[in-house]
Amino acid sequence: MKTSRWLVIGVLALCVASAFAQTSSNVSVFATGFSNPRGLKWGPDGNLYVAEGGTGGQIPPPSNCAQVPPPVGPYTGGFSARISKVAPDGTRTTLVDHLPSTSAAIGDVEGVADIAFLGDQMYALLAGAGCSHGHANFANWLLKVNSDGSWSKFVNLSSYLKLHPTKNPEPDDFEPDGTWYNLIAADGLLYAVEPNHGEVDQIAPSGVVTRLIDLSETQGHVVPTSIARTPSGFFVGNLNTFPIVPGSSARYSITNLGGVSQVKTGLTTVVAVVYSAGDTYFLELSDAPGFPGPGNGKVVRLRNGVFLTIATGLTVPTGMTMGADGSLYVSNFGAVPAPAGIGQIVKITVPGPL
Numbered sequence: 001m002k003t004s005r006w007l008v009i010g011v012l013a014l015c016v017a018s019a020f021a022q023t024s025s026n027v028s029v030f031a032t033g034f035s036n037p038r039g040l041k042w043g044p045d046g047n048l049y050v051a052e053g054g055t056g057g058q059i060p061p062p063s064n065c066a067q068v069p070p071p072v073g074p075y076t077g078g079f080s081a082r083i084s085k086v087a088p089d090g091t092r093t094t095l096v097d098h099l100p101s102t103s104a105a106i107g108d109v110e111g112v113a114d115i116a117f118l119g120d121q122m123y124a125l126l127a128g129a130g131c132s133h134g135h136a137n138f139a140n141w142l143l144k145v146n147s148d149g150s151w152s153k154f155v156n157l158s159s160y161l162k163l164h165p166t167k168n169p170e171p172d173d174f175e176p177d178g179t180w181y182n183l184i185a186a187d188g189l190l191y192a193v194e195p196n197h198g199e200v201d202q203i204a205p206s207g208v209v210t211r212l213i214d215l216s217e218t219q220g221h222v223v224p225t226s227i228a229r230t231p232s233g234f235f236v237g238n239l240n241t242f243p244i245v246p247g248s249s250a251r252y253s254i255t256n257l258g259g260v261s262q263v264k265t266g267l268t269t270v271v272a273v274v275y276s277a278g279d280t281y282f283l284e285l286s287d288a289p290g291f292p293g294p295g296n297g298k299v300v301r302l303r304n305g306v307f308l309t310i311a312t313g314l315t316v317p318t319g320m321t322m323g324a325d326g327s328l329y330v331s332n333f334g335a336v337p338a339p340a341g342i343g344q345i346v347k348i349t350v351p352g353p354l
Contacts, residue, residue: 021295023313026349031090034343037331039114039319047085053111054080055340056103065131066176075102077134081111095149102133114183116190125192130158130177140177160209166197167217186229195223213258228275237270237282243290244269272320279303283320292316311348326350
């Protein structure tokens with residue numbers, strides 16, 4: 001079975017037992033107390049906002065809706081996902097709580113996948129909702145979130161997936177509601193990446209959704225996870241399927257009109273991409289063969305066609321953003337079957353010209 005899962009039964013128990021692997025010297029802990037931290041963005045107020053998957057739940061999906069096939073499914077749902085606000089000194093507070101979360105039979109947890117800002121308006125991308133995830137009355141929505149923690153439903157992305165199927169979904173690894181992962185704002189629009197179906201979608205402030213690219217049509221089940229705006233279009237990184245084959249992931253280039261080409265290979269399990277001043281930074285979930293293990297996550301920089309590893313020792317990292325200080329901020333312990341609160345945000349000091 002091909003699988004885009006980061007968790008397989010028992011694999012990441014080792015990550016918890018060896019939770020605090022030795023990181024490279026330029027990695028420091030910025031904030032703690034998160035439950036499966038995922039995407040993160042700096043807000044216009046100078047605070048860092050972190051999407052959290054939560055811890056899942058016990059609500060089974062109704063039998064009358066499409067299910068996620070075993071061994072991944074069935075999922076069970078709950079309301080343990082949230083969005084945290086982190087002050088510049090690393091103090092964490094909860095902005096929004098009790099959002100949909102779900103846990104798979106193999107241990108995978110989904111909840112709030114990512115956040116992005118258009119001006120002062122925050123948007124939150126859900127991945128842990130939908131009937132197939134144990135939430136019969138709560139779809140995978142894109143939410144509007146206000147500074148006081150109140151929120152409203154904006155775009156029903158579960159419905160969009162069902163009405164607009166991609167060309168080549170993977171039947172034995174299919175999520176009816178999707179496992180949405182990355183959300184960015186660019187040029188007054190939002191762009192959301194859905195790995196399981198293999199697509200990138202454009203969302204206008206009016207709520208109109210347009211597919212930018214169906215990667216499954218030309219690239220197959222490569223599991224795209226992440227997108228970054230560039231002067232000429234977009235870069236997209238992909239996770240690929242498990243077991244991990246080092247070097248099997250790639251950077252794809254996508255034009256503003258939706259053309260796609262594979263332009264750089266040699267990466268492994270990419271879960272986040274940051275583009276800054278001509279350099280591209282890739283967050284790799286785990287670079288060892290097989291399945292994710294403790295301390296195997298890293299950050300790789302691409303400059304002038306050459307890869308350079310700039311941070312090592314991360315454990316199942318899941319999201320990355322760049323701060324105004326030029327440092328990278330990474331969600332660490334972002335997908336582990338562990339007690340609530342073990343997740344971290346780490347700060348990575350980026351080396352100068354080499």
